[in-house]
Amino acid sequence: MKTPVLVVGGGPVGLGVAGDLGMRDVHCTLIEKTDGVVGQPKMDTVHARIMEFCRRWGIVPWVEAAGFNRDYSQDYAWVTALHNGYELGREPSPPCAKAPPLPQSPQHRERCPQTFFDPVMQRFARQFHQVTLHYHTELVTFEERPDRVLARVRNTQTGDEHVIEADYLVAADGSASSVREQLGIGMSGHNLLTNTTNVIFHSTELEKLITIPQAYRYIFIGPEEGTWATIVCIDGRDNWRFSFVGDRNRLELGEPELREFIERAVGCKFKFEINSVLRWTRRELVADRYGTDRVFLVGDSAHQLSPTGGFGMTTGLQEAVDIGWKLAAVVKGWGGASLLKSYEAERQPVAARNVREAHNNLLRMLTPRRQKPLKLILEPGPRGDAARKAYGDAYTEMMKPEWHALGVTMGYRYDGSPIVVGDGTLAPIFNIDYVQSTLPGGRAPHVWLDEAKTKSTLDLYGKGFVLVRLARDSSEAVPNVDALVAAAGERGVPLEVVDLVHAEARALYARQLVLVRPDGHVAWRSDEAPEDALALIDTVRGAGVMQ
Numbered sequence: 001m002k003t004p005v006l007v008v009g010g011g012p013v014g015l016g017v018a019g020d021l022g023m024r025d026v027h028c029t030l031i032e033k034t035d036g037v038v039g040q041p042k043m044d045t046v047h048a049r050i051m052e053f054c055r056r057w058g059i060v061p062w063v064e065a066a067g068f069n070r071d072y073s074q075d076y077a078w079v080t081a082l083h084n085g086y087e088l089g090r091e092p093s094p095p096c097a098k099a100p101p102l103p104q105s106p107q108h109r110e111r112c113p114q115t116f117f118d119p120v121m122q123r124f125a126r127q128f129h130q131v132t133l134h135y136h137t138e139l140v141t142f143e144e145r146p147d148r149v150l151a152r153v154r155n156t157q158t159g160d161e162h163v164i165e166a167d168y169l170v171a172a173d174g175s176a177s178s179v180r181e182q183l184g185i186g187m188s189g190h191n192l193l194t195n196t197t198n199v200i201f202h203s204t205e206l207e208k209l210i211t212i213p214q215a216y217r218y219i220f221i222g223p224e225e226g227t228w229a230t231i232v233c234i235d236g237r238d239n240w241r242f243s244f245v246g247d248r249n250r251l252e253l254g255e256p257e258l259r260e261f262i263e264r265a266v267g268c269k270f271k272f273e274i275n276s277v278l279r280w281t282r283r284e285l286v287a288d289r290y291g292t293d294r295v296f297l298v299g300d301s302a303h304q305l306s307p308t309g310g311f312g313m314t315t316g317l318q319e320a321v322d323i324g325w326k327l328a329a330v331v332k333g334w335g336g337a338s339l340l341k342s343y344e345a346e347r348q349p350v351a352a353r354n355v356r357e358a359h360n361n362l363l364r365m366l367t368p369r370r371q372k373p374l375k376l377i378l379e380p381g382p383r384g385d386a387a388r389k390a391y392g393d394a395y396t397e398m399m400k401p402e403w404h405a406l407g408v409t410m411g412y413r414y415d416g417s418p419i420v421v422g423d424g425t426l427a428p429i430f431n432i433d434y435v436q437s438t439l440p441g442g443r444a445p446h447v448w449l450d451e452a453k454t455k456s457t458l459d460l461y462g463k464g465f466v467l468v469r470l471a472r473d474s475s476e477a478v479p480n481v482d483a484l485v486a487a488a489g490e491r492g493v494p495l496e497v498v499d500l501v502h503a504e505a506r507a508l509y510a511r512q513l514v515l516v517r518p519d520g521h522v523a524w525r526s527d528e529a530p531e532d533a534l535a536l537i538d539t540v541r542g543a544g545v546m547q
């Protein structure tokens with residue numbers, strides 16, 4: 001069997017790579033060793049930047065209708081117990097159904113746990129005839145040769161083995177990646193932040209027992225141990241996830257003890273059934289290399305981080321989108337010899353930042369562990385009220401970077417990338433704030449193009465390169481780009497020129513010419529056509545460096 005691209009792993013990131021390639025008319029084969037049914041939903045937050053990818057992929061309505069109750073509260077609250085406990089503070093956030101798009105985006109964050117999101121991604125990948133999905137199929141081993149990759153795969157139901165010959169292999173095989181291991185690529189960072197036990201349980205009774213205002217995520221603060229657990233309503237209905245942040249010796253808690261802890265968090269005995277238990281180790285790791293000439297790591301195989309902030313799949317799907325267009329360019333013949341090398345140069349620094357910020361969020365969440373004892377927060381009366389307010393206000397303020405992290409999830413930039421042409425402008429990257437700009441390497445900004453707010457500048461991007469040529473109004477002259485169009489044609493690079501006569505876009509885009517890559521990032525900008533158009537095209541397609 002032959003395929004241009006073999007994707008190993010059918011989690012959200014592998015499916016993202018496969019679907020993105022299918023959308024670009026590139027044939028690929030995805031193998032997944034399980035049946036693809038998610039038992040334990042890990043992720044639940046789909047950040048606005050990922051919803052922008054979903055918009056590009058045409059699947060926003062599928063995510064919205066996937067199954068989460070979009071009228072459910074999205075507040076975060078810090079509490080002592082759900083039933084007759086105390087609320088210490090909260091961060092309000094509108095339910096998904098009522099949330100307006102962000103000022104910087106045509107989208108907003110969605111809640112879509114993996115039990116719902118993975119099937120959406122499967123449907124997305126499956127709709128392309130170029131994509132073949134094989135479930136119950138495991139990668140056993142592979143051999144990388146100068147001109148191809150030979151992968152030995154096994155059908156996990158029959159035990160039959162065969163070889164798939166691929167031009168490229170994408171390893172989306174999760175944190176225990178056997179591809180990474182076979183390549184001998186190490187990971188740097190912290191191998192153990194906490195041991196955590198996740199319990200998915202079902203209860204139709206719990207919602208009615210909660211005496212504090214509804215929230216999506218409850219963080220439990222105890223007088224002895226400080227922050228000790230969280231509960232989220234995983235589907236916005238009657239399925240819940242309890243996470244117990246334990247120490248190493250608590251990893252092996254049995255079901256009776258876990259039931260006691262859940263009842264302690266809720267504050268009373270109630271009816272519930274445990275559906276699954278996942279014991280996992282929180283880490284802060286980034287792969288030392290992002291692959292080789294023909295094999296590339298994406299998603300959890302390339303980085304592992306604390307879920308605090310919801311940056312895991314976010315980082316992985318950003319990688320999927322980065323490698324997707326580059327593989328497509330190389331398979332189709334217009335990508336240069338060093339285009340694929342830019343994957344590591346662009347993505348590894350972003351992962352390093354994201355794992356660090358996720359760890360910082362964890363440290364903030366666990367801060368009360370170091371502030372114990374907190375006995376006063378359980379004392380009824382004015383002294384307790386004052387202690388709760390003081391504690392809650394401080395915690396609410398401290399936790400804001402986790403809830404407001406647009407700088408992390410949207411503001412990432414590929415500074416120093418060999419395929420991005422900088423213009424000498426220096427600007428810091430923040431974690432919380434994200435100010436849209438056309439700084440080369442960053443996400444091209446969103447501007448609504450119609451009064452009804454249905455069409456965004458982002459809808460212009462996603463397939464080939466787009467050269468946006470902007471004018472304030474019809475009186476403003478625009479540069480001639482014929483040479484650039486000719487250069488792209490000479491190299492076979494798909495390039496569309498889009499003329500925008502739009503005062504707001506003109507001001508925000510800050511230059512009259514902005515070249516946007518197939519992944520929606522700015523490759524180059526100027527008020528004048530480039531002196532050497534061919535050199536510019538060669539640089540952005542990974543075939544040379546512009547002087």
Ligand SMILES: Cc1cc2nc3c(=O)[nH]c(=O)nc-3n(C[C@H](O)[C@H](O)[C@H](O)COP(=O)(O)OP(=O)(O)OC[C@H]3O[C@@H](n4cnc5c(N)ncnc54)[C@H](O)[C@@H]3O)c2cc1C
Pocket residue numbers: 008009010011012013014031032033034042043044045046137138139140172173174175177178198280298299300301307309310311312313314315316
């Ligand atoms: C509690 C928790 C909450 C989280 N919340 C969020 C969140 O809100 N937002 C967010 O963005 N991220 C979140 N994350 C992180 C997110 O879940 C992961 O980053 C994401 O699932 C990684 O996707 P992946 O496709 O890279 O890997 P995985 O989802 O691990 O998928 C890897 C796939 O590869 C398959 N596989 C492995 N080896 C082979 C082989 N040899 N052959 C074939 N198939 C193979 C596996 O069966 C698996 O299906 C959370 C994580 C946890 C633990």
